[in-house]
Amino acid sequence: MSVIRTTTGRDASLTAAVWSALHQVRDPELDEAVTDLGFVAACRVSDSGEAVVRLRLPTYFCAPNFAFLMVADAFDAVAAVPGVRQAQVVLEDHFASKEINGGIAARAGFVQSFDGQAVAELDELRADFLRKAVMAGTDRVCRPLLAAGATADELAGLTLGEIPATVERERLRSRRAELGLPAGDGDPLLVDPATGSPIEVRALPLHLRRARTTRVGVDANSGVCRGLLQQRYPHLRTEEKVR
Amino acid sequence: MYEKDGEKYFVIDGHTHFWDASPANWVPGQEQYAKGWIECFHAYQSLGPPETHWPIEQFQKYSEEMMMQHLFDEGHVDVAIFQPTYLKQWYKTGFNTTETNAALAQRHPGRFVVNASWDPRAGEDGLKEFEDKVARWGCKGVKLYTAEWRGDSRGWSLKSPESARYLEKCQELGVKNIHVHKGPTIWPLDKDAFDVADIDFAATNFPELNFIVEHVGLPRIEDFCFMATQEPNVYAGLAVVIGALMHARPRFFAKVMGELMFWLGEDKLIFGADYAIWEPRWQVEGFVDWQMPTDAEFADYAQLTTQAKKKILGLNAARLYDIKVPAELDLPVPAGPEGAEPLAAPASASA
Numbered sequence: 168m169s170v171i172r173t174t175t176g177r178d179a180s181l182t183a184a185v186w187s188a189l190h191q192v193r194d195p196e197l198d199e200a201v202t203d204l205g206f207v208a209a210c211r212v213s214d215s216g217e218a219v220v221r222l223r224l225p226t227y228f229c230a231p232n233f234a235f236l237m238v239a240d241a242f243d244a245v246a247a248v249p250g251v252r253q254a255q256v257v258l259e260d261h262f263a264s265k266e267i268n269g270g271i272a273a274r275a276g277f278v279q280s281f282d283g284q285a286v287a288e289l290d291e292l293r294a295d296f297l298r299k300a301v302m303a304g305t306d307r308v309c310r311p312l313l314a315a316g317a318t319a320d321e322l323a324g325l326t327l328g329e330i331p332a333t334v335e336r337e338r339l340r341s342r343r344a345e346l347g348l349p350a351g352d353g354d355p356l357l358v359d360p361a362t363g364s365p366i367e368v369r370a371l372p373l374h375l376r377r378a379r380t381t382r383v384g385v386d387a388n389s390g391v392c393r394g395l396l397q398q399r400y401p402h403l404r405t406e407e408k409v410r
Numbered sequence: 411m412y413e414k415d416g417e418k419y420f421v422i423d424g425h426t427h428f429w430d431a432s433p434a435n436w437v438p439g440q441e442q443y444a445k446g447w448i449e450c451f452h453a454y455q456s457l458g459p460p461e462t463h464w465p466i467e468q469f470q471k472y473s474e475e476m477m478m479q480h481l482f483d484e485g486h487v488d489v490a491i492f493q494p495t496y497l498k499q500w501y502k503t504g505f506n507t508t509e510t511n512a513a514l515a516q517r518h519p520g521r522f523v524v525n526a527s528w529d530p531r532a533g534e535d536g537l538k539e540f541e542d543k544v545a546r547w548g549c550k551g552v553k554l555y556t557a558e559w560r561g562d563s564r565g566w567s568l569k570s571p572e573s574a575r576y577l578e579k580c581q582e583l584g585v586k587n588i589h590v591h592k593g594p595t596i597w598p599l600d601k602d603a604f605d606v607a608d609i610d611f612a613a614t615n616f617p618e619l620n621f622i623v624e625h626v627g628l629p630r631i632e633d634f635c636f637m638a639t640q641e642p643n644v645y646a647g648l649a650v651v652i653g654a655l656m657h658a659r660p661r662f663f664a665k666v667m668g669e670l671m672f673w674l675g676e677d678k679l680i681f682g683a684d685y686a687i688w689e690p691r692w693q694v695e696g697f698v699d700w701q702m703p704t705d706a707e708f709a710d711y712a713q714l715t716t717q718a719k720k721k722i723l724g725l726n727a728a729r730l731y732d733i734k735v736p737a738e739l740d741l742p743v744p745a746g747p748e749g750a751e752p753l754a755a756p757a758s759a760s761a
Contacts (some may be wrong), residue, residue, distance in 0.1 A: 226450045228446060228593070230595070232599055232602075232603075277599075278600070284564055284597065284598065284599040292601070299632070302632075376672075379710070383666060384629070384630065384631035384633075387659070387665070387666050391655070395453045398456040
């Protein structure tokens with residue numbers, strides 16, 4: 168992947184730290200790191216600690232609210248890296264680049280950046296998509312258990328700590344924690360992403376169906392987005408990941 | 411009509427366009443949006459097979475002859491449904507209007523269905539204009555684009571009282587097929603513009619109308635499925651699903667088809683090639699050849715029968731639009747009470 172990652176001199180580790188901070192920033196819709204998606208077009212840190220990050224998206228018309236969240240999150244992540252004295256994060260090639268970049272630079276919220284077009288900040292939007300991430304993550308975690316012979320009834324009785332420690336389990340745990348849902352080892356494996364209540368056995372087949380469909384939806388979107396990004400920036404190379 | 415392995419398919423392309431996005435049609439001062447829009451469409455084309463990709467100049471504006479060739483001479487399409495997208499804020503004469511569509515359709519009788527469009531922000535004048543279009547071209551459907559820009563507004567919702575007035579008018583005029591296409595903007599901008607809740611709301615309030623959700627609500631397939639399974643009058647428009655996934659992401663395509671079949675079933679899916687984003691030929695041929703993979707990952711999903719493919723490729727849309735299907739291309743009449751339900755039977759007749 169040809170992303171420009173340069174440092175002009177003495178502190179290559181600072182650039183690496185900024186990059187790993189960006190790795191924590193996710194596309195809220197796709198629930199994947201902007202670094203993995205190829206959304207970071209450039210990341211430069213100068214000797215004096217000035218970080219400049221340029222972001223790009225699959226289309227000129229990607230939804231402006233999600234774009235704003237990514238740019239704002241990237242700014243916060245980069246600015247918080249020890250040693251970064253000044254952070255600049257800009258979105259390129261987007262119909263709302265001006266509003267978004269201006270808003271981020273001025274540390275204005277979404278409502279102020281899109282004067283007259285928005286009535287609220289984006290916390291509820293983010294929470295909605297975290298709930299989807301919990302559902303998709305539920306499928307990722309439960310599918311291998313079911314394939315290994317677990318019954319739906321058995322899943323209903325399990326806690327997070329009782330299933331194998333995998334990357335997917337930790338990802339699910341972290342999304343639940345972000346939403347304020349129970350996320351400890353002793354908490355149920357299956358919870359309602361809106362309320363945090365355990366899923367009862369009789370509601371379980373539908374819950375798992377919905378989890379599967381949510382994951383299919385997110386994965387299909389991710390596939391389309393990767394394909395469009397590759398077409399838009401042909402020097403990028405992405406491969407289909409079937410999880 | 412497409413024939414393969416002794417089976418004949420009546421093909422209705424439920425989603426086609428005749429657009430002009432050439433620079434000469436860009437509104438001064440809005441060039442970046444007009445250019446951005448068509449380039450975005452063009453990028454989607456790249457998700458189809460390489461031999462079907464067009465240069466951008468051809469994609470911006472194509473001829474009537476080329477369209478007729480791609481749809482009817484090569485594409486196996488029997489009837490195509492025009493879905494207008496006005497975008498007059500960016501394109502001087504509009505991007506793909508009912509007027510342009512109808513002029514072409516009149517030169518090729520029997521080949522096209524011409525749909526109208528409306529925008530609830532156009533008020534009383536818009537309502538009158540809509541009524542005139544229906545009277546002039548005998549429209550039985552509309553295509554709505556909720557992300558359309560109008561002045562400072564960046565979109566609208568089907569939940570608004572203004573939308574309800576237009577839907578009442580549709581009901582009154584017998585314009586029963588409401589195609590809805592969601593886009594990235596809406597008012598207010600902090601809400602998810604792709605949310606299908608407003609379609610759910612409208613479908614519940616207008617049970618006599620059919621709501622065909624284009625590109626199956628993508629990127630909200632899951633919300634669309636959960637909603638559509640509860641609403642008898644909601645259908646899935648497969649434009650983009652086949653075009654963007656069948657070639658580029660075949661395994662995701664299989665899963666999306668599996669989900670749609672599970673939540674909606676074969677009577678609710680409507681084929682659309684989304685020309686000129688994609689040509690119908692490879693989509694029709696590929697879809698007829700396509701089968702659900704058999705490996706364990708897909709074990710949840712049912713295989714797609716020939717009957718299901720016939721319904722999806724044309725018979726379902728024929729039912730919605732009262733298009734006469736030649737007897738040899740229709741499904742056989744069920745043999746008895748154990749047979750399949752007759753395709754067009756009203757619910758009361760099968761009780």
